[in-house]
Structures are given as C-alpha cells and as structure tokens.
Amino acid sequence: MKYIDNVRYMEGIIVEVSDGAVSIDFKGRLGFLKIPMRMLITDYPLEVGQEVCLNMSYVEVLSPIPNDKYISNLDKKKDKEVK
Numbered sequence: 001m002k003y004i005d006n007v008r009y010m011e012g013i014i015v016e017v018s019d020g021a022v023s024i025d026f027k028g029r030l031g032f033l034k035i036p037m038r039m040l041i042t043d044y045p046l047e048v049g050q051e052v053c054l055n056m057s058y059v060e061v062l063s064p065i066p067n068d069k070y071i072s073n074l075d076k077k078k079d080k081e082v083k
Helices: 066-083
Strands: 010-019 021-026 031-035 050-055
Touching: 021 050
Parallel strands: none
Antiparallel strands: 010 021, 010 050, 021 031
16 A cells, blocks of 8 residues: 555434344435444444444555456356356
C-alpha cells in the first residue's frame, strides 16, 4: 500500500438478519453491506433495527494490471452459468 491508513468510524442499522448473514445500511447514505455472521462481534441476540459501527479505511487499487487468474476464474463461472 502506498498511502497511510486513514480509518473512518461509520455507523449503521441492521436491516436484515438471515441464517448466515447480516445486512447493514450505513447512515448518511454511505451504502449497504452484507457480511457473514462470523464477522460480527456481539454480546446480544441480533435484531433488525440495532445500531452497529465499524472502522473502515479507503480501498486502494494495488496494480493497474488486472489479475489474469481471477479474470479466467470469472470467465469459467460465466460459462457454467450459460450452460
């Protein structure tokens, strides 16, 4: 990474709780995130409407060149979906 980490505190609301995931809508029109339950730290039973927070940094592009292995895996996945 070329840039110093600049962590931002973000708050959101749980909008969906499913068997294995939690959906969060961030305050201030900052977006939506769906994460596996194993990534959520809690001492409480999960309910829609609970407030959550996280510290997030900006995403940095590491290279101007796409990863050929990942592109070929995407192509294989698309080919399977077409069949």
